[in-house]
Amino acid sequence: MKAKYYNPYNTDEERLCHRPPHLSDDDWRWLIHFWGTPEAKDISEKNKANRAKQVIKHTSGSKSYAQIRYEQAQKKEDRSEPNRIEMFALTHTRKDGTPVDDHSKEIMDQFQQLLSQPEGTSPSTSASFGASTSVSSTYVDEIYTQVMGPERHGRVRGYGFGPTPTSIFGSTSRRRSGVILSTQLENAQEMLIAAEQKFTTATEELSNVKDELSHVKETFEERLIEVQKKTREEVKEEFEEKMMEMQRKMQAQMQAQMQAQIQEQMMQMMQQFQQKQ
Known part of the structure; x- marks a missing residue:
């Protein structure tokens, strides 16, 4: 003005x-x-x-960081405030979306590169300035300090005037407790991932066993059908052989009976012929 x-x-x-x-x-x-x-x-x-x-220019003008945080929080459903990396992007980007200067662009590129890497040793969703809320606030602060350097005494960059390290991060003992809890959480996540991998492996092995059992069952059923089929054929052959044998016996008996009848008739004819003489 x-x-x-x-x-x-x-x-x-x-x-x-x-x-x-x-x-x-x-x-x-x-x-x-x-x-x-x-x-x-x-x-x-x-x-x-x-x-x-000032080494780094900004685009916030006379508007305080607290006001910017409040305005950005009102735009979100959960009313969460932007973290320090998001605040840097908000206050060092022009309206057309370009960085205010080359130095700011270099810093934001470093933020982007570090945010795209896994968080610690546990897998994490890759994040950008607009989606860095998916990364833990502790990890964001670590990245911010890594790029921007350590904080000045009594000041917290990205929060403007007023806030102190204690009011933002808590006391040293609380920060240490937070680091311990964060480490324990990472270890628990690693154990959970290992357990999930073991469960996946066991599930795959069980599936393989089921496939093998299914194959054995199919083979057994096929073999049983073959045995049953073979048994039926053998019974059929045996029955046919017995029938043939019975037919041969009957034919032999019939031939014997016919021969006996013929002989008897011939004897009768001979007797009749002799009586006539």
């Missing part, structure tokens, strides 16, 4: 004629007077010097 409505003009009269639309005349007159005081000029010079020392 000062750069747009105050600095371009040389006199207070000109400035009064170019009042910002959201301020009243009295407020604008007081603000013009304040900016003209030695105290305000001294503050302005100090702020200018501090801005000149």
